[in-house]
Amino acid sequence: MSRPGLFISFEGIDGSGKSTQARLLAEALRAQGREVVLTREPGGSPGAEEIRKLVLTGERDRWSAETELLLFTAARRDHLERTIAPAIAAGQVVICDRFADSTRMYQGLSRGDLRAAVDQLHDLMIGREPDLTLLIDIDPATGLGRALSRGGDEERFESFGEGLQEKMRAGFLALAEEFSDRFVTIDGNRPLEDVAVDVAAVAGAHLS
Structure with missing residues (x-):
């Protein structure tokens, strides 16, 4: 009998270390014999990766919050259809770096007070949540410093500064309370190895 699939998302402010933790969890589960799909948002499918280029590069005022919401939702729908849903149906573990909770924060709270619209x-176009969401919580100033030190051309949201980071952290913690049935908050202000131990323990409990 095949094992059921599981959908795990990682959330957190920019520079929280969630991408690293998602990768480490994927490696650990693969070492245990699990089939794992490690993916990200925006992106994770060819069409969604094209949209990623549109929303993460350029000037701060390139898109309105409303336009960003439509673009992110279009990317997520393609990602869901082509990557996430097929993998879960095949019994695989999907580990996603960001999902709809990031849109609830970035476009729904911090960019335009569009939470109801998000x-x-x-509900209309996506219709599902992760089975487990791991929130990596970190000091906003530390996170922003890490994010800016990465360099590259995908820094459109980092350019909004520490004020956005602080607002986002508070918003994510509020989301963790709102969706307490699937959120687990993990202290990211520690060595990544210690964070990874906690992440693996939480994920393991959901997979047992």
């Missing part, structure tokens, strides 16, 4: 569009 949820309505999500």
Whole structure:
């Protein structure tokens, strides 16, 4: 009998270390014999990766919050259809670096007070949440410093500064309370190895 699939998302402010923790968890589960799909948002499918280029590069005012919401939702729908849903149906573990909770924060809270619109569009076009969401919580100033030190051309949201980081952290913690049935908050202000131990323990409990 095949094992059931599981959908795990990682959330957190920029520079929280969630991408590293998602990768480490994928490696650990693969070492245990699990089939794992490690993916990201925006992106994770060819069409969604094209949209990623549109929303993460360019000037701060390139898109309105409303336009960003539509673009992110379009990317997520393609990602869901082509990557996430087929993998879960095949019994694989999907580990996703960001999902709809990031849109609830970035477009729904910090960019335009569009939370109701985010949820309505999500219900209409996406219709599912992760089975488990791991929130890597970190000091906003530390996170921003890490994010900016990465360099590259995908720094459109980092350019909004520490004020956005602080607002986002508070928003993610509020989401963790709102969706307490699937959120687990993990202290990211520690060595990555210690964080990874906690991440693996939480994920393991859901997979047992």
